[in-house]
Amino acid sequence: MGSYDxxxxxxxxxxxxxxxxxxxxxxxxxxxxxPRERLLEVEAHYQRFGGVSPINGQCRDLVAxxxxxxxxxxxxxxxxxxxxxxxxxxxxxxxxxxxxAVFATSxxxxxxxxxxxxxxxxxxxxxxxxxxxxxxxRHFNDHPGFxxxxxxxxxxxxxxxxxxxxxxxxxxxxxxxxxLSAARTAGPRGGLYEQQLRxxxxxxHAKLGRREPWELVWQSRSGxxxxxxxxxxxxxxxxxxxxxxxxxxxxxFVSDHMEVVYDLDTEAAGVAEELGLPMSRAATAGTHPRxxxxxxxxxxxxxxxxxxxxxxxxxxxxx
Numbered sequence: 001m002g003s004y005d006x007x008x009x010x011x012x013x014x015x016x017x018x019x020x021x022x023x024x025x026x027x028x029x030x031x032x033x034x035p036r037e038r039l040l041e042v043e044a045h046y047q048r049f050g051g052v053s054p055i056n057g058q059c060r061d062l063v064a065x066x067x068x069x070x071x072x073x074x075x076x077x078x079x080x081x082x083x084x085x086x087x088x089x090x091x092x093x094x095x096x097x098x099x100x101a102v103f104a105t106s107x108x109x110x111x112x113x114x115x116x117x118x119x120x121x122x123x124x125x126x127x128x129x130x131x132x133x134x135x136x137x138r139h140f141n142d143h144p145g146f147x148x149x150x151x152x153x154x155x156x157x158x159x160x161x162x163x164x165x166x167x168x169x170x171x172x173x174x175x176x177x178x179x180l181s182a183a184r185t186a187g188p189r190g191g192l193y194e195q196q197l198r199x200x201x202x203x204x205h206a207k208l209g210r211r212e213p214w215e216l217v218w219q220s221r222s223g224x225x226x227x228x229x230x231x232x233x234x235x236x237x238x239x240x241x242x243x244x245x246x247x248x249x250x251x252x253f254v255s256d257h258m259e260v261v262y263d264l265d266t267e268a269a270g271v272a273e274e275l276g277l278p279m280s281r282a283a284t285a286g287t288h289p290r291x292x293x294x295x296x297x298x299x300x301x302x303x304x305x306x307x308x309x310x311x312x313x314x315x316x317x318x319x
Contacts, residue, residue, distance in 0.1 A: 004299060006073045006092060006100040008134065009063055010085060010117055013078030014053025014257065020081065021046040027080040032315075033224050042222065045262040056081075058255035058286060059105070065287040069296050075100070079120050089124040089131050097132040101299045105254050107141040107200070108175075109192035111182050114139065115312035137298045141196040142203060145294025149285040150200070150251055151207040157247045157282040158208075165245035165278050170212045172237065173201040175252025176259060177218035177230045185313040192312075194230070200251050212243075219252075219268075220259040234264070235271045238279075245278035254285045 015024040021043050029039060046053065059076055066074045073095070077088030092100060104117040117136060125131045140146050154171065161169055175197050178186075186193035198216055205214045217237040221229045238246065248268060250260050264281050272279035285291040 003303075004072055004099055004101045004135070005132070006075060006095075006097045007066060007070060007295070007299065008085075008088065008092070008100050008102045009059060009066070009074065009076045009105065010102050010120060010136075011059050011076070011078050011105040011255075012055060012257070013081035013084075014055040015046060015081060016052055016056055018047060018051030021051045024081050029222070034222055035224060038222060042258075045266075046258055048266075049258070049261065053258050054256040054261060055258075058284075061287050062105075062255065062292070065292045066295060069292055070299075073097075077124070079116065085120050086124045086127045089134070090128045092132050093128055093130055099133045099135065102134050102136045103295050103298070104136060107139060107146060107254065108196045108252070109139055109312060110178065110186040111312045111314055112176075112178065113193065115307070115314070118307070135303050137295075138301070139196065140294060140298060141200045143294050143298070145290045145297065146254075146285060147200065147203045147207060149288035149291040149294075150204045150249065150282065152288060152290075153283040153285070154204060154208060154247060154249050157249070157280040160280045161245050161247070161278050168212060168243075169245040169247055169278070169280075170241070170243040171201075171205055171208075171210060171214040171249055172234070172241075172243075172246045173197070173204075173214060173216045173249045173251050174219050174234050174264065175216070175250070177221040177233070179223060179315055180228045180230065182312075182315050183230055188307070188311050197251065201249075204249065204251065219263045234268050238268060238271045238275065238277065241277070243277070245280075246272070247280050247282055249282040250284055254291075256284055256286075260284065 015021045025039050063074050063076050075088050075092055077083050077085035106113040121134045183193055184190050201214055201216050217232050217234045218230045219234045248264050253260055
């Protein structure tokens with residue numbers, strides 16, 4: 001870890017009580033033109049779980065796991081809820097941190113999954129006088145540690161299926177849908193978000209040695225209905241599937257969000273039950289030991305140049 005004084009885990013954030021939910025969601029969608037009724041619908045999803053997203057607890061667990069394998073202090077900051085990244089960077093400055101690696105909890109390229117994290121860091125650096133130098137670690141969608149963690153969790157999910165359908169079960173990889181316009185501009189040459197997700201799915205599938213074909217589907221769209229997003233939606237896909245059994249593998253997430261526990265464990269599970277389709281859901285990478293070691297390995301790699309200014313152009317902002 002020689003060239004870094006600390007590690008900053010930079011995440012999306014989530015509410016930790018009923019009164020946090022609507023202000024948190026307003027932070028998430030500000031300027032994106034998301035209909036108010038959709039916001040209230042998603043708020044109800046959170047309130048169903050006591051107004052608490054699992055993501056913050058899982059970030060705390062990840063920080064604790066990283067502290068056990070790193071010889072530098074580990075900090076945690078969020079984009080959309082406390083501890084906001086500005087608060088954390090100020091504390092890092094006060095602690096005397098000069099240069100820190102930044103592990104963003106997203107494996108992929110794209111505006112929301114990568115470029116916004118660079119913007120978070122730029123905003124925090126501007127807000128905090130004498131802020132430490134913050135170096136974002138690279139995308140890790142193809143890192144053996146991430147692939148191994150997801151393969152292990154998928155194997156465990158397969159083992160939870162009835163024995164008579166286990167061998168024929170189809171792996172259905174899921175990720176957050178994004179507008180087609182954002183998908184086209186993801187990465188220096190466009191299309192990177194989808195390309196990386198398909199690469200990860202293929203690597204996990206190959207590591208498991210499965211014969212059944214795999215599929216990539218999308219979940220959790222939230223934008224205006226007139227804006228086209230990546231499809232098919234996971235629930236629509238399940239209704240049309242000819243699979244004998246499925247394992248949902250949320251490779252688009254490294255920890256459980258509300259999008260995982262509601263959109264997959266509640267909505268998609270409900271559809272599978274209606275269809276009589278045996279279904280199991282793989283865990284996210286979480287604190288799998290190989291995933292935790294991956295972060296240490298990323299910190300040992302040479303720092304990469306920042307992305308070009310034209311990479312992952314932001315979507316048009318709405319009033």
